[in-house]
Amino acid sequence: xxxxxxxxxxxxxxxxxxxxxxxxxxxxxxxxxxxxxxxxxxxxxxxxxxxxxxxxxxxxxxxxxxxxxxxxxxxxxxxxxxxxxxxxxxxxxxxxxxxxxxxxxxxxxxxxxxxxxxxxxxxxxxxxxxxxxxxxxxxxxxxxxxxxxxxxxxxxxxxxxxxxxxxxxxxxxxxxxxxxxxxxxxxxxxxxxxxxxxxxxxxxxxxxxxxxxxxxxxxxxxxxxxxxxxxxxxxxxxxxxxxxxxxxxxxxxxxxxxxxxxxxxxxxxxxxxxxxxxxxxxxxxxxxxxxxxxxxxxxxxxxxxxxxxxxxxxxxxxxxxxxxxxxxxxxxxxxxxxxxxxxxxxxxxxxxxxxxxxxxxxxxxxxxxxxxxxxxxxxxxxxxxxxxxxxxxxxxxxxxxxxxxxxxxxxxxxxxxxxxxxxxxxxxxxxxxxxxxxxxxxxxxxxxxxxxxxxxxxxxxxxxxxxxxxxxxxxxxxxxxxxxxxxxxxxxxxxxxxxxxxxxxxxxx
Amino acid sequence: xxxxxxxxxxxxxxxxxxxxxxxxxxxxxxxxxxxxxxxxxxxxxxxxxxxxxxxxxxxxxxxxxxxxxxxxxxxxxxxxxxxxxxxxxxxxxxxxxxxxxxxxxxxxxxxxxxxxxxxxxxxxxxxxxxxxxxxxxxxxxxxxxxxxxxxxxxxxxxxxxxxxxxxxxxxxxxxxxxxxxxxxxxxxxxxxxxxxxxxxxxxxxxxxxxxxxxxxxxxxxxxxxxxxxxxxxxxxxxxxxxxxxxxxxxxxxxxxxxxxxxxxxxxxxxxxxxxxxxxxxxxxxxxxxxxxxxxxxxxxxxxxx
Numbered sequence: 001x002x003x004x005x006x007x008x009x010x011x012x013x014x015x016x017x018x019x020x021x022x023x024x025x026x027x028x029x030x031x032x033x034x035x036x037x038x039x040x041x042x043x044x045x046x047x048x049x050x051x052x053x054x055x056x057x058x059x060x061x062x063x064x065x066x067x068x069x070x071x072x073x074x075x076x077x078x079x080x081x082x083x084x085x086x087x088x089x090x091x092x093x094x095x096x097x098x099x100x101x102x103x104x105x106x107x108x109x110x111x112x113x114x115x116x117x118x119x120x121x122x123x124x125x126x127x128x129x130x131x132x133x134x135x136x137x138x139x140x141x142x143x144x145x146x147x148x149x150x151x152x153x154x155x156x157x158x159x160x161x162x163x164x165x166x167x168x169x170x171x172x173x174x175x176x177x178x179x180x181x182x183x184x185x186x187x188x189x190x191x192x193x194x195x196x197x198x199x200x201x202x203x204x205x206x207x208x209x210x211x212x213x214x215x216x217x218x219x220x221x222x223x224x225x226x227x228x229x230x231x232x233x234x235x236x237x238x239x240x241x242x243x244x245x246x247x248x249x250x251x252x253x254x255x256x257x258x259x260x261x262x263x264x265x266x267x268x269x270x271x272x273x274x275x276x277x278x279x280x281x282x283x284x285x286x287x288x289x290x291x292x293x294x295x296x297x298x299x300x301x302x303x304x305x306x307x308x309x310x311x312x313x314x315x316x317x318x319x320x321x322x323x324x325x326x327x328x329x330x331x332x333x334x335x336x337x338x339x340x341x342x343x344x345x346x347x348x349x350x351x352x353x354x355x356x357x358x359x360x361x362x363x364x365x366x367x368x369x370x371x372x373x374x375x376x377x378x379x380x381x382x383x384x385x386x387x388x389x390x391x392x393x394x395x396x397x398x399x400x401x402x403x404x405x406x407x408x409x410x411x412x413x414x415x416x417x418x419x420x421x422x423x424x425x426x427x428x429x430x431x432x433x434x435x436x437x438x439x440x441x442x443x444x445x446x447x448x449x450x451x452x453x454x455x456x457x458x459x460x461x462x463x464x465x466x467x468x469x470x471x472x473x474x475x476x477x478x479x480x481x482x483x484x485x486x487x488x489x490x491x492x493x494x495x496x497x498x499x500x501x502x503x504x505x506x507x508x509x
Numbered sequence: 510x511x512x513x514x515x516x517x518x519x520x521x522x523x524x525x526x527x528x529x530x531x532x533x534x535x536x537x538x539x540x541x542x543x544x545x546x547x548x549x550x551x552x553x554x555x556x557x558x559x560x561x562x563x564x565x566x567x568x569x570x571x572x573x574x575x576x577x578x579x580x581x582x583x584x585x586x587x588x589x590x591x592x593x594x595x596x597x598x599x600x601x602x603x604x605x606x607x608x609x610x611x612x613x614x615x616x617x618x619x620x621x622x623x624x625x626x627x628x629x630x631x632x633x634x635x636x637x638x639x640x641x642x643x644x645x646x647x648x649x650x651x652x653x654x655x656x657x658x659x660x661x662x663x664x665x666x667x668x669x670x671x672x673x674x675x676x677x678x679x680x681x682x683x684x685x686x687x688x689x690x691x692x693x694x695x696x697x698x699x700x701x702x703x704x705x706x707x708x709x710x711x712x713x714x715x716x717x718x719x720x721x722x723x724x725x726x727x728x729x730x731x732x733x734x735x736x737x738x739x740x741x742x743x744x745x746x747x748x749x750x751x752x753x754x755x756x757x758x759x760x761x762x763x764x765x766x767x768x769x770x771x772x773x774x775x776x777x778x779x780x781x782x783x784x785x786x787x788x789x790x791x792x793x794x795x796x797x798x799x800x801x802x803x804x805x806x807x808x809x810x811x812x813x814x
Contacts, residue, residue, distance in 0.1 A: 057690075078692035093687035095680050096803070106680050107691030109673035116672050158691075 001030050005069030008033045008166050008197035009054065009085075015062035016049055023049045026063070027223040029216055031166075033068075036188055036198045038212035038229070040205075040241050042439035043410065046221040047201045048090075051168050054199075055087045056080040067166070086159020087168040090201075092151050096144040100137055100154050101126045104161050129160050133190065149180035156187070167191065169200045173207050177296050178467060178500030185211045203241070203439060205234045205248075206468075219243055238440055246440050252451045255475040258287035261459035262308075262339075262428050267317035267327075269303040269483075277303040279483040280317065285428065285459040290450060292474025293463040296503050300483035301463050302344070305432050309341055310334045322427060335364055340426035342417055344433040344463075346410075350417045353406035357395070358386035360405050361420045393419040394445075411442035418449055429453055432463045447473050467499060481505050511645045516763050518648025521655050522721055524759025526551065526730075528658040529713030530737030531744065531751035532665050533579075533706035538746055539669065540702035541682040541804040545601025546586050548734025549608030550707045554579040554714025556612040559725035560619050562629040568719045572632065572654075572712065575719075579711020580704045582608065587703035591696055594808030605734075609727070616725060626725040629718075654716035659752075661709070666748040678702060682802035685809040695809050710734065732785060739788040743795050746802060754791070761787045 003010055009031040016024040024046045031037040041047045052058045054065060056074040065072050067083050074080050080087070094103050101123050110122035126139045135153045143151060152172065159167055169188075173181045188198050188211055202208060208215055209229060217224040217240050224240055238246045262285040269278035277300040285291045295301060306312045308319055310329050319327040321337040343349035351360050362371055362382055371385070372378040386401045395408070395415045405413060414434070421429065431450060435443045450473060454460050464470050470477055477494060479487040479502040487494075487502045530547045537544035557578035562571035582604060589600040613624060620626055634640065634650045641647045669675035677698055680688040685695045713733070718725045736758050743757075744750025765780045 055690075076692070077690050081692060087690070089690065093684065093690050095683045095687055097683060097800075098680065102676060103687075106676060106688065107693050109676060111673055114672075115674055117676065 001028065003066050003069055003071075006033065007031055007066070008068060009199065010066040010069075011050065011054065011063065012066070013063040014050060014053060014060045014065075016046075016053065016058065016060050023221050024053075024060075024218075025221045027218060027221070029223075030226070031197060031199055032214065033197050034192050034195060035213040036192055036200065036211055038208040038215040039199060039201045039218065040203065040208060040215050040237060041218035042203060042220075042241060042441070043437060044220075044439075045218045045241075047218055048170055050218070051087065051170060051199065051201055054080070055085060055168060081162050081164070084163060084165035085168065086156075086162060086164030086166070088152065088155040088159065088170065088172060090171040090174060092155055094143045094151055094154060096142075098143060099139065100141050100143065100146070100157075101139040103143060103154060104139075104158050108162055126157065126161065129157055133157075133160065133187070133194070135187075147180075148175045149177070149183065152176070152180075152184065153187070156191075165195070166197045166199070169198065171202055172200060173202065173204060175297070177504050178496060179504055181207065205237045208237065209234065217241055242440050244441075247444060248440075250447050250451070250472040252473075253455070255289045255454065257289040257475070258457065260284050260286050261322055262461065263318075263320040264308075265318045265320070267304070267307065267319065268315045269300070269307045269312065270315050271303055276315070277483050278307065278314075281480075281484055283461075283478065283485060285461050287427070287457050287459050288454055289475045290454050290460040290462055290473055291476045291478060292470035293461065293478050293480050294467055294470040294499055294503055295463075295465070295480035297465050299480050299503075301432070301465075301480060303483075304480075305341065305344070305430060305463065308334070308339070308430060335424075338424070338427035339430065340421040340424045340428070341430040342421055342432060342434045344436065346413050346417055346436075351405050351413060354404060356402050357390070357405055357408070357416060358382045358401045360416060361386045361389055361423075363420070365424070389416075389419040389423055393422075393449075395419060411438050414438055414442065415445065418446065422449060422453060425456075426453075426458055428459045428461070430461045430463070433465065434462070435464070435466070435469060443469075467496060467503070471496065471499070479503055512767060514645050515648050516760070516767060518651065519763035519766050520756060520759040521649075521651045522759070523762040524755045525652060525655045525658045525720070526713040526717045526733050527737045527740060527755035527758055528662065528752055529654075529716060530710050530734050531740040531755050532658075532661055532748060533709035533713070534738050534741035535669075535744075535746055535748055535751050536665060536678075536702050536709065537583075537706035538741060538805050539682045539802055540678050540699045541685060541802055541807065541809070542587075542590055542699050542703050543597040543601065543806040544583075544586065544703065544706050545598055545738065546582070546604030546608075546734075547706070547710045547713075547737055548730065548732070549601075549604040549606075550579040550582050550710035551714035551717070551734045551737075552608040552612045552730045553582050554711030555718040555729050556615050556626075556714070556725045557711070558715035559626040559629050559718045560615060562631075562719050563619070563626060566630055568630050568632045571629075571719050572715045575711040575715030576708040577711065579707040579709070579714065581707070583704050583707020583710070586707070587700045590808060591699045591703065594810055597806050597808070612725070613727060624727060626718075628723050631723045632716075632720045652716065652720040654712075654720045657712075658716070661712075662748045662752045669748065679802070681809075682804055685804050689809075689811065699809070710737075713737070736784060736788050739792050742801075743791050745800070757791075758784055758787060 007030050011029040014024050014027045039047045053060050056076045056079050072083055104126050105122045110118045112118045123139045130137045137153055212229045215229050216226045238248055264283040267278055267281045268276055271277045307314045310331050314327045318325055326334050326337055371381050383401055393415050395412050434446050475491055477489045478485050530551050534544055534547055554575035558571045558575035561574035562568045586600050586604055589595040590597040632653050635653055635656055636650045640650045677693050681695050681698045689695050717729050740751050740754035743754040761784045765783045769777050769780050
């Protein structure tokens, strides 16, 4: 495409290699002024790399960047800021114990003589921009005290304060609640009407349809063209992104719940600071059903899972597994009661990355006679056992049994965990954020596996911060807020809006 | 009454080297670099001050030389921990092991193989050397370094909390990636802070050998740097907090002196443990509760989160 000042950003023929790996293979991007432009791609497709090049964090090996029709050499974030580019990172770049004002002015401070801060003037300036865009941000609040949605607005303000005309938002909705997402989309449209140009990086199709004008698609570092969002739909976008037809709808039959296998009564759990995170929570999961726990991060989900696994002590209440109380015992004891867990952070809790795949697959069972005699491990048996799992769960690359776990992609690492947990043939399967950071194809696999486990007769507790996932996969949807179940619905009897409201602490209950 | 005046005087005297060292710790750790090598930097400051004072006869020049020497040693720590992202504890320990040896080497080299320096010219007292001489009140005529430590605390506080550089230092110590994306050079900020911490520690060493005592001995600095580090934690990484904590540690040292003289029955060996025992107690009580800068001790590598 020709270089023209009609476009706020143009990137042509961008090539970026990390060692032997080609992250971006001659990718093009043309963003019209005053539009919302989405960049869609799976995890690891190169979206963020492309934007990091635009923001000066990386340098392209080949290709040109044009801002408003002029060639630009962007070698650092400072240079990007000077050219009117602002970026809101997926993981917020905010100093938690600083105030809103301090965070906004950092690096471009309002000063009197000799570098002495003029906080009064700074505060006024921040307030002025905040009001201009209707952000409603308290300039004196500390970041750690405000909501995630508010923090995101501070990030946007940071860019606007520096005179950004082009805003890059990296996965902006990943951490937001449904009402916050709505507000963000509103803000995005308001910003474009005031002359700004917005680029959003995302793999969420629904939000692109709701917010973007155009959408560029990148698949494994290759540019797959640009779509007019008005003339597209979810299925179309998904298949373009993945390169094959994807079934977005989770297919499953009706559940046939049996006896209650996991029963939690009046459970209260405090976190390490001694603050109650789970408060008198009641929950039942029956054999052959998936109970989905919807809720925003930080409402007691982590403590609940840790308590079930006996990783932390409970303050009060009971956790019954198949009729046996298991609270305040040991993780080993819980495991022996046929409870398997897919942890929320595969790197921190799920895997030992420097160890081989076959060592990882027997982590919880290495002492069994199946894998050796006495204190000796029989690596041939490990190998054989892991090989069947690799085949059955299609963990790639095939024959990876003796590779280090760290060499596998995120999706395959997750498959390895799921393979391991499912291979225990558990009565109860706790799946905590099982699709975190996975792309469409891998998500499909995880969901299918969960449903297969359900049909086998396992009781499944699915805890996820992705509301769509909970709504699509669960047979029963419970909403957790402030450590309590504040609503329980059968699948199909409740809509996103009502759940969103309950998750945010609204609603009648 | 007399013993109270004595207590105050000795507290002020002994807290001074600690304050310099602790301010060094505050500056370094606020930028996100753990500096366990304060002790070693104080030792180097102590020996260089004695050497420079002996050969120039001017304790003021000696004081500056000590700062310079401390800064030089700190540069090693900065190169290792900032540029090469080395483990900051290991680098600090290395400096603590290196410094006493280097100090002894320098001492023997300059003073004909002696393990301690001759008596050298001291920095003056605030009210002149003969004020109220012979009375208990002369104890309140503190070393000029005591006042300098107070002024430096004020200065560090002002820069950290009232200027843009302070804002940047604190941001780098809390969330270096955030600072980086806003065009702040994380490495430069950390280099400056670590080197400054060495300069302050060097001053601390000097305020022992050319203000409190008037020579360098191998035991002139014995754990003062570690006590200073404890004061940083106890003082919640703030200049005034550290100042107050150093006063407390200084007071325990003063108690040792006071109780040690006269007819008390406490063995001097037990008394000499008091400041160190106090350090351990304070750390046990406060270490979990006070909040360190988030990125303290974590090397910053561009592009990682």
